Amino acid sequence: MTHILQIETTSKNSSVSIGTDGKLNCLCEEISPDFKHSENLHTFILWALEGAELExxxxxxxxxxxxxGSYTGLRIGLASAKGLCFGNDIPLIALNSLHFLAYPYFRQEYEFIIPIMDARRMEIYTTIFNSKGDMIEKTHPHILNKHSFENYRNKKILFIGDATVKTENFFQDHNLNxxxxxxxxxxxxxxxxxxxSYEKYQQKGFENVAYFDPLYLKEWGK
Structure with missing residues (x-):
């Protein structure tokens, strides 16, 4: 059996899980407006291992x-992941956070799934997937404007993420249908x-632990 420790710290959600052969084994997470990754992460890793009855x-x-996502959250999560990989001589797998945010909604009733995460002010991080889960736009920062997603306005789409309220309000305020x-x-x-993560493990889609950097997209503080 293949056990993978999974860490997600790009938003207000401190989230750790164990996946076994591609299935969720154990999950520990907490959504906090205070971004408590530095306080929670080590404890959640221990709890997840305990819950999965693994060492x-x-x-x-x-x-x-x-x-x-969050610059600080990314640094905290990646530092922990790299430390675990170095200390235990195991590989590092990297997943686009917008991909697994959208993943549960692939092959459902939506023509397109558009994850949108807050990037401060009127900016968001986004990408676009079709119903099969193919990424059809590269992950990028986007400033909301009257032309945002205009090619998809007559489509059945799902916006998902922590910027949905901001985005929906913007559309309504500017009469975008x-x-x-x-x-x-x-x-x-x-x-x-x-x-x-299990698919990447089977494909040996591993990162260079020493040199891998997360998908910041923006400089810190901007």
Whole structure:
């Protein structure tokens, strides 16, 4: 059996899980407006291992949510992941946090799934997936404007993330018509990483532990 420790710290959600052969085994997470990653992460790792009835030496890899998202959260999560990989001589797997945020909604009733995470002011981090889960736009920062997502306004789409309220309010304030759009407030969670991290493990899609950097997209403080 393949056990992967999974860490996600790109938003207000401190999230740790254990995936076993692509299935969720154990999950520990807390959503806090105070971004308590530095306080929670080590404890959640221990709790997840305990809940899965595993020891650290039984973990085959560490998977990290690589962003985009909180600069500080990314640094805390990646530092922990790298430390575990170095200390236990196991590989590092990186997953786009917007990918596994959208992942549970692939192959459902939506034509397009658009994850949107807050990037301060009127800016968001986003990408676009079709219903099959193919990424059709590169992950990028985007400033909301009257032309935002205009090619999808007559489509059945799902906006999901922590910027949904801001985005929906912007559309309404500027009379932008997205009649078929749904909006779900959500945060990236390690509970949705198991299948994707297991697939990467099987493909040996590992990162260079020493040199890997997360998907910042923006400089700190901007």
């Amino acid at each position: 650290l030496k039984e973990i085959h890899a560490v998977a990290i949510g690589m962003g985009p 997205f009649e078929q759009a749904s909006f779900i407030l959500s945060y990236p969670s390690a509970k949705n990483m198991s299948q994707l």
